[in-house]
Amino acid sequence: MNLSPRENLLLVLRGERPVWIPVTGHCDPYNQPSKQGMDPELAKALANVQWGDESTVVFSRSLGLDIADWCSSRIKECHQQVKVDAQKEENGRIITTWQTSKGELRRVQQYSVDTGLYYTVEHEVKERDDLARLAGVFEDKDYYLTPEDRELHRARRQLIGDDGIMLCPVSGTPLGQMIRVHAGVETTAYLWADARREMHDLFRVMEEAHHRMVDLALTCENDVIVTVDDTSTTTISPEMFEEFCLGYTDRMVNAVHAVNKFYYHHSCGLIRDLLPLYRQTRMDAVHAFTIPPIGNVTVAEGRKLLGPDITIIAGFSSIKLAINSGNRAETARGIETLFRDACPGNRFILNLAPEPCNTMEEMAFIVQESRKYQRMYL
Numbered sequence: 406m407n408l409s410p411r412e413n414l415l416l417v418l419r420g421e422r423p424v425w426i427p428v429t430g431h432c433d434p435y436n437q438p439s440k441q442g443m444d445p446e447l448a449k450a451l452a453n454v455q456w457g458d459e460s461t462v463v464f465s466r467s468l469g470l471d472i473a474d475w476c477s478s479r480i481k482e483c484h485q486q487v488k489v490d491a492q493k494e495e496n497g498r499i500i501t502t503w504q505t506s507k508g509e510l511r512r513v514q515q516y517s518v519d520t521g522l523y524y525t526v527e528h529e530v531k532e533r534d535d536l537a538r539l540a541g542v543f544e545d546k547d548y549y550l551t552p553e554d555r556e557l558h559r560a561r562r563q564l565i566g567d568d569g570i571m572l573c574p575v576s577g578t579p580l581g582q583m584i585r586v587h588a589g590v591e592t593t594a595y596l597w598a599d600a601r602r603e604m605h606d607l608f609r610v611m612e613e614a615h616h617r618m619v620d621l622a623l624t625c626e627n628d629v630i631v632t633v634d635d636t637s638t639t640t641i642s643p644e645m646f647e648e649f650c651l652g653y654t655d656r657m658v659n660a661v662h663a664v665n666k667f668y669y670h671h672s673c674g675l676i677r678d679l680l681p682l683y684r685q686t687r688m689d690a691v692h693a694f695t696i697p698p699i700g701n702v703t704v705a706e707g708r709k710l711l712g713p714d715i716t717i718i719a720g721f722s723s724i725k726l727a728i729n730s731g732n733r734a735e736t737a738r739g740i741e742t743l744f745r746d747a748c749p750g751n752r753f754i755l756n757l758a759p760e761p762c763n764t765m766e767e768m769a770f771i772v773q774e775s776r777k778y779q780r781m782y783l
Contacts, residue, residue: 472569637674
């Protein structure tokens with residue numbers, strides 16, 4: 406049966422039997438291969454990897470992988486009443502303030518020369534009263550895409566063609582955003598205990614804003630909406646997820662399914678105890694499902710906990726640890742175990758994201774071994 410990689414991936418996401426278990430690639434500033442021994446033309450193409458650029462397509466094609474391209478949404482935001490000011494200082498700090506009708510919010514971010522990224526050193530939400538101020542920011546927030554942004558999506562869709570699918574990342578759940586962006590773990594935990602009603606009020610406003618953003622993303626040429634939650638039980642308890650995220654997730658899924666697209670919940674981390682809750686939702690896939698030793702749940706265990714209707718998109722973390730140690734035999738055994746754990750593989754996608762210590766020759770070895778099992782363990 407002649408089937409394109411795109412059609413085969415869509416079979417998996419629809420819960421139908423694919424012809425082979427897809428192995429996709431991923432490349433971003435964190436996850437990119439070593440330039441050591443790399444083909445000069447490929448090294449040139451991957452010389453300056455950026456978030457959401459064409460690097461995943463280039464990397465995947467170089468190894469003959471199916472494509473699941475994480476394309477930047479390029480959605481921009483604007484305000485009508487809230488005044489936003491960002492000042493960049495010489496020491497690499499950015500101080501952002503929001504002037505709302507309820508008062509000022511202030512965030513401080515610090516640039517790291519080592520990583521080339523900014524890190525939040527002072528969150529905007531520090532106390533109970535800040536919740537109402539943040540609600541005012543989201544209530545006033547709107548989203549837009551320029552014609553140039555839309556053209557980029559069309560061009561990326563054409564670049565991928567029948568070799569795969571295109572993913573569009575959007576904000577995580579309001580709870581996830583509070584922890585990752587607006588308040589941090591400790592402050593969110595205290596507010597959950599001391600300001601529960603105010604948190605619910607804020608999250609309702611955030612959800613309305615997220616719907617405006619997702620509705621706009623759905624007008625672009627993508628196949629999948631990815632809610633980037635990075636959820637982990639080290640930061641979000643199952644009780645918190647159940648209270649704040651179950652209903653939210655299904656309401657977002659309904660909007661995505663209404664236009665015949667798919668919904669991924671991106672949650673790399675320690676998620677074993679969250680999987681029974683994921684099972685209660687209508688999400689199509691758990692993206693960046695992290696296996697031991699970095700994560701705390703195997704694919705076999707995850708399959709039982711999630712049930713038959715949610716696709717697992719897992720990485721090669723344990724396999725890459727083996728390849729990093731130079732143990733090819735252990736690497737090969739780990740690859741077979743991963744495919745065997747996924748059997749039957751009708752709801753499974755493997756995602757190969759290299760690290761800067763991984764050469765393309767090592768990546769090619771992983772792909773070569775994977776080819777042995779893509780049909781065997783269906």
